[in-house]
Amino acid sequence: MRIGVLCSGGDAPGMNPCLRSIVRTVCTCNDEIYGIQHGYEGLLNEEFYPGENGSHIMGMRSVSGLSKLGGTILHSSRSKRFQTPEGIHEAVNILHKHKFNALITIGGNGTLSGALALGKVWDGQIIGLPGTIDNDLFGTDYTIGFSTAVHTAVEAVDKLRDTAGSHDLMFFVEVMGRHCGDIALSTAIASGAEIACIPEIEESPERIVARLRKIKEAGKTSVMAIVAEGDESGGAFAMQKILKEAGNPFDSRAVVLGHVLRGGSPTPEDRILASELGNFAVSSLLLGESGKMAGKIHGELVLTPFQHCVAEHKKVDAEQLRLLHIVAS
Ligand code: F6P
Numbered sequence: 001m002r003i004g005v006l007c008s009g010g011d012a013p014g015m016n017p018c019l020r021s022i023v024r025t026v027c028t029c030n031d032e033i034y035g036i037q038h039g040y041e042g043l044l045n046e047e048f049y050p051g052e053n054g055s056h057i058m059g060m061r062s063v064s065g066l067s068k069l070g071g072t073i074l075h076s077s078r079s080k081r082f083q084t085p086e087g088i089h090e091a092v093n094i095l096h097k098h099k100f101n102a103l104i105t106i107g108g109n110g111t112l113s114g115a116l117a118l119g120k121v122w123d124g125q126i127i128g129l130p131g132t133i134d135n136d137l138f139g140t141d142y143t144i145g146f147s148t149a150v151h152t153a154v155e156a157v158d159k160l161r162d163t164a165g166s167h168d169l170m171f172f173v174e175v176m177g178r179h180c181g182d183i184a185l186s187t188a189i190a191s192g193a194e195i196a197c198i199p200e201i202e203e204s205p206e207r208i209v210a211r212l213r214k215i216k217e218a219g220k221t222s223v224m225a226i227v228a229e230g231d232e233s234g235g236a237f238a239m240q241k242i243l244k245e246a247g248n249p250f251d252s253r254a255v256v257l258g259h260v261l262r263g264g265s266p267t268p269e270d271r272i273l274a275s276e277l278g279n280f281a282v283s284s285l286l287l288g289e290s291g292k293m294a295g296k297i298h299g300e301l302v303l304t305p306f307q308h309c310v311a312e313h314k315k316v317d318a319e320q321l322r323l324l325h326i327v328a329s
Contacts, residue, residue, distance in 0.1 A: 001031040001101045003285065007072040008039030008079070008107040008114065011262055012131045012145025014270035015072040015106055020063040021278030022104055029286060033058050034098070038075045039107070040082035040114050043091050046098070049074055068265045070148075076107070082114055092122045100124055102285045108132030108143070109310060112293060116306040125290035127281045128306060131274075133262055136180035138312035139304030140295025144277065147269040149176070149261040150186045156257055157191035157224055164222035170212070170250035174227045174236035176261050183261065184228035185320050194328045195225035197239055200316040202232060205246035216249045223250055276301065 005022050007015050019035070026033040034056045035049030036042050052059040066073065081087040095103070102125040105115045115128045130137045133149035153175050160171045173193075177183040181198025188196035194215055195208060215223060225239070233239040236254040244252070266274065273296065280301045281294045292303035 001285070002034065002099055003031060003102045003104060003282070004034045004036050004043070004095070004098075004100045005074070005104040006036040006039050006043060006106070007074045007076045007131060008105060008111040009076060010108065010132060011071050011076050012133050012143070013070045013148035013262070013264055013266040014144035014274040015074075015076075015131050016066040016069040017266060017271045018106055018129060018131065018144055018274035018278040019072070019074065020066040021275040022282055023058045023063045024060055025279045025282040027060050029282065031286075034100070035062075035074050039077040039079055039111075040087075040091065041077040041079035042075070043094060044079065044081055044087060046094055067271055070264045070266060072106075078110065079114075088117050088121055091118060095122055095124060102126065102290075104129060104281050104285070106131040106144070108134060109137065112137070112306050112309050116291070116310060119291045119306065125285050125288070127284050127289060127303075128293040128309070129277050129281055130293060130295055133183065134177050134180050135182040136178065136314055137293070137295070137309055138314050139293045139297075139302070139309045141297050142269075142273060144270055144274045145262070145266070146182065147267045147273075148264055149183055150190065151267050152261050152264055153183060153187040153226075153257055154190045156255075156260070157187060157193065157226070160255060161191070161222070161224060164224060168221040168251070170223040170225065170248065170252040172225050172227050172236040172240045172252060172254040174229055174254070174256040174258075176258065177228045177230060179230040180314065181228040181230070181316055182314075184226045184231075185316065185324065188224075188226040189320060189324050189327065191224060191226070192327070193224035193226045194220075195223065196324055196328075197225060197227040197231040197233060198316065199228055199230040199232060201321070205242050209243060209246045209248055212243070213249050
């Protein structure tokens with residue numbers, strides 16, 4: 001069997017250990033694996049990762065040292081061409097030309113939508129893997145990259161807390177996560193932040209300011225608010241302005257962590273999840289599975305059809321929200 005593997009969309013820490021696990025599992029089974037560079041765009045351009053002995057076939061040693069490496073050695077992209085019927089048709093021709101039997105795609109929602117569209121016209125097998133810091137995919141408790149992103153955000157908030165404490169300030173710290181508040185919520189709990197502003201929960205500026213007044217009356221001199229980029233306020237700077245106008249009793253600063261969260265060496269949790277899911281993706285292909293995303297739910301490795309993954313929305317963890325309200329009070 002000849003399998004192709006690609007990373008698409010925003011890179012996530014853990015994509016490299018995932019690739020390592022996929023390649024080594026394929027080699028163990030004596031099948032062939034090609035690394036496709038620059039995601040779906042690279043597939044359309046026939047860009048293959050240099051394999052062993054001058055071929056495109058990746059071997060055991062092609063993925064040495066990848067466990068601790070952030071980013072993706074395959075490179076990633078967001079392909080506009082692949083979102084058109086012509087692009088998909090062209091991709092099918094290329095997959096046939098290079099005699100691929102199967103494809104593994106690592107990425108987020110856009111990557112899965114691409115895989116779903118491709119699966120409707122290509123006769124090969126496709127398995128998707130959840131590689132995104134956002135943790136917004138239905139079909140897995142955690143996505144590859146989420147743990148590292150939260151780890152990085154918490155480290156940054158801990159540092160900002162020093163300045164907040166020294167200068168009696170409130171910080172608005174914006175974290176990535178597109179339309180999902182998971183990074184913000186987990187960061188808030190882990191860093192001991194007083195406030196989390198997430199897209200899943202609407203809260204009026206007046207209520208937040210009332211809470212801030214109480215916090216001040218209780219004798220706190222500094223406050224951390226974690227703001228998800230997708231929050232309806234429009235992010236950290238917008239939230240800072242809105243609350244100032246609503247009477248925020250604290251002097252404040254805003255910081256956007258942005259792409260910093262996508263970088264760095266993956267945490268052990270991300271490395272392990274990436275290795276498990278990479279191995280599971282290959283075994284699933286060998287068992288004839290296709291059109292599904294591999295994930296882990298309540299400790300079990302599971303497959304969920306692409307159409308469910310893209311149609312359904314992962315719900316915010318109500319238990320975590322309850323916890324934040326208690327520990328931040
Ligand atoms: O999906 C991952 C992610 O980092 C989101 O959190 C963010 O909204 C988006 O990608 C940013 O994309 P880009 O790097 O293309 O600006």
